Amino acid sequence: MTDRPRGGLVALCAAQIVSWGLLYYSLPVAVAPISAETGWSHTVITAALSAGLVVSAVAGIRVGRLLDGHGPRAVMTTGSVLGVGAMLLVAWSPNLLMFFTAWLVAGLAQSAVLYPSAFAVITRWYGPRRVGPLTTLTLVGGLASTVFAPFVAYLIDQFGWRMSYLVIAGILAVVTVPLHALFLNGRWTDTVGASPHENPSAEIRAVTRSRQFITLQVTMAVATFTLFAVTINIIPMFLERGMSYGMAALALGLIGVGQVVGRIGYPQFARATSARARTVVIFAAGAVGLWALALLPGPGWLLITVAVLAGSVRGCHTLLQATAVSDRWGTKHFGTINGIFTAPMTFVGAFAPVAGPAVASLLGGYPMMAAVMAALLTGAAILTSRT
Incomplete structure (x- = not known):
C-alpha cells in the first residue's frame, strides 16, 4: 500500500x-x-x-x-x-x-x-x-x-x-x-514494484501465461460482451415483445439503477465469498437473467424486473473486473498485469453494441440474440467453476 x-x-x-x-x-x-x-x-x-x-x-x-x-x-x-x-x-x-x-x-x-x-x-x-x-x-x-x-x-x-x-x-x-x-503521485514510494534483485518480466509472464489467468481473461471478456450486447439493446428487444417505446426506454434507464444497486452490494458480497465463488455466482446470475430475457414473453413488469437484475449483475461485473487480478495474484506489478488482463474486455466492449443488432438480424430477432448470449455466458460460468 x-x-x-x-x-x-x-x-x-x-x-x-x-x-x-x-x-x-x-x-x-x-x-x-x-x-x-x-x-x-x-x-x-x-x-x-x-x-x-x-x-x-x-x-x-x-x-x-x-x-x-x-x-x-x-x-x-x-x-x-x-x-x-x-x-x-x-x-x-x-x-x-x-x-x-x-x-x-x-x-x-x-x-x-x-x-x-x-x-x-x-x-x-x-x-x-x-x-x-x-x-x-x-x-x-x-x-x-x-x-x-x-x-x-x-x-x-x-x-x-x-x-x-x-x-x-x-x-x-x-x-x-x-x-x-x-x-496523484509523481512516483510510487512503496516497494510493491520489483526490487533490483528481481526479474519483473519473468514474474509478470508467470502470471499472464498461466492457465488460470488466460481462462479468467477469456471468461471475463465473454461476460463483458454478452451482458453489454443484450442490455445496451434492451429497447429494440422489448419493442419486439410488444412493449411501448416509453416503457422500453424506462427499462434502459432502470438498468442503470440496477448497476448502482449491484455496485453498492458488491463489498459485502466480496467479504462473504472467495474470488472464484463470486465469479461463478455473478456469471451464473447473468446467464439466468439473459435466458429469462430470451425466453419470457412478458408481462412487461416482469421483463423490466429481469432487466434491472441484469443491470445489477453488470454493476457487480465492473467491480469483479477491478479486483480479479489483485484478489488472485496480489498487487505486485498490478498496473502491468491488469492492463494485459483488461485489454480483451475493452476490445469486445467496442463491438458489443453493434454485435447485438447484427446477431439479431442474422437469427431473426432479439430474443434469439439474447439466447445465444445466454448460452455463451453459461459456458463461461461452467468453465470458471472448473478452473
Missing part, C-alpha cells in the same frame, strides 16, 4: 465522471446532429468511437507498465491533455478521415484516464482495503451518462456540435488536467 495524496480519491472520482462523460458518452449523444450536418451515417460515426476503444485496449497494456514504473501523475495528466487535443480535433474535423483520427487519439486518452488506470491507482493506494474505494469510484463514474448526456445534448441544441466539442475540450482542460496533475 502506497502513500495517498490528500484528496486523491475525491479528485480521482471527479476526474472519472468528467472523463467518462465527455470522452465516451458525448459521441452517442452527438451522433444524430453530426449525421444531419455532415451526411455521415450513424453507423460510421459510431464506428469512430469503436475504433478509439480498440486503440484504448491495445494502448492500455503499455499504460499499465508505465503506471507501475513511473506512477500515475505523468501518465494520467498526459492522457487528459491528449483528451483535450482529441476533442479539439473532433470540433475541427473537416472530413471523416480527420474525425476518425480524432477518436483514435481519444482512444489513447481513454487508455490513460478511464477505469483500468484508476483501478490501478486505487489498488496501489489502498491495498487490502481497496474494495470500498473502488466501489465509490465506480458509483461516481456510473453517474457519468446521467449527468453528461443531457448536458451535452443541451450544448448541442444551443451551440451546434462543433462548438459543443470546443466547450467539451475546455472542460476537460480546466477539470481533469489539474486534478490529475495536482492530486
